[in-house]
Amino acid sequence: MIDLLKGAVAGAVGVWVMDRVDWFMYERGLDTQETRCQTEAARPGGMDPAHVMAKMGADAVGVRPSSPKENPAGLTVHYSLGIMPGMLYGGMRERVNYVGAGRGLGYGFALFVIEDEIANPLLGTAAPPGRYPWTAHARGLIAHLVYGFVTDAVFSVLSGTRHPRRLQRRPS
Template sequence: MRSTHVSQNNSKSSIGQGIIADVVKGALAGLLGTLAMDAVNSLIFRRHGPRTLLREQSARIMRKPATLGGISNRLNGAFGVEMMPKRSAGFATHYTVNVLPAIGYGLLRKRVGFIGKGKGLIYGLAAFALLDEGLAPLLKISSGPRAYPVQTHLRGLASHLVMGLVTDQTLDLLDRGADKIASKGEQVDIAIGQDNRFVETQNLGSPANDEPGIDAMDSLGDDLGDDLGDDQGIDYPGSPTMI
């Protein structure tokens, strides 16, 4: 009963450790994925023509990027005064919004089969559709989809697909690294167990425990008892032939 209780506790502990590890890996993968997304977004943005840039700029809330302008707009509505947070606040919000879904993706992709399909491309597409095109306008963080030129939407789609791909590939690399470490740990445990069993076997078969000298004396006593018993009809305690 005690062993069953201990095994259940060990199982719960290993599950908890696995979840924590997946959260950490998801956060790291999400950070790298967001960096890749920003790099692609910036690269494509520089290739837009003047008309596209002008229309996108006019569509932005307070003429700022979505996270920074959206935060300012929400603060202004809440406090009734014009407030412009530091640029660092916009970056912090941007990375938080993109890292949190990556943590969820890291937790679910191995536990819910279809979520991990597409090597992260489906995840990137879902993030683009739900966050950029859906949630951001709904929360008044950005203008509606029609306010932006088509090029802006295509740029957002491409950068989010890259984000999903990098996030998924990073998770794969981290999983493989963790599996190798776990495999080496199991090999060490097996080797230690084999060494322990070898030592126990040697101890059980050692002369100190078997005491062959005492066994030889007992056998000699039995033989003498048998001979005397046959000659005199006397049973001796050491003889196995007592009838």
């Protein structure tokens, strides 16, 4: 149970740092005005997946947010999408081989593929991957790698470990 809580804290820090890196790249890095416009046009309602999820939830219960693009519900969903995988990471890191591979980089990569490239388009919270410019995918990948690395680092500090132990094979 304590590993889940440590993972939640690590995931919250991971998503906070991930956001800073993503915004830095968006504003000063890979994207041009053209690719920003292409990304905005591809997004359902011009919103990121977390705000689309928040809007879907609000619509389901008949609530109208003050601003669909920037609102506390969307931010709550966004942080939940960082905290829950952090909890999962905390629960599995010491128990499942290779979850902590590459100091969390493998986990970050897996989240990028599963969340950004597969689940979000299937759920309708993002457009199909082909509608986004390559820069959006590159930013997403880098941001998720940062998330995985930071989540692992914070979890390691909270746990007093330097790296996950490798599970030993039981003799047959």
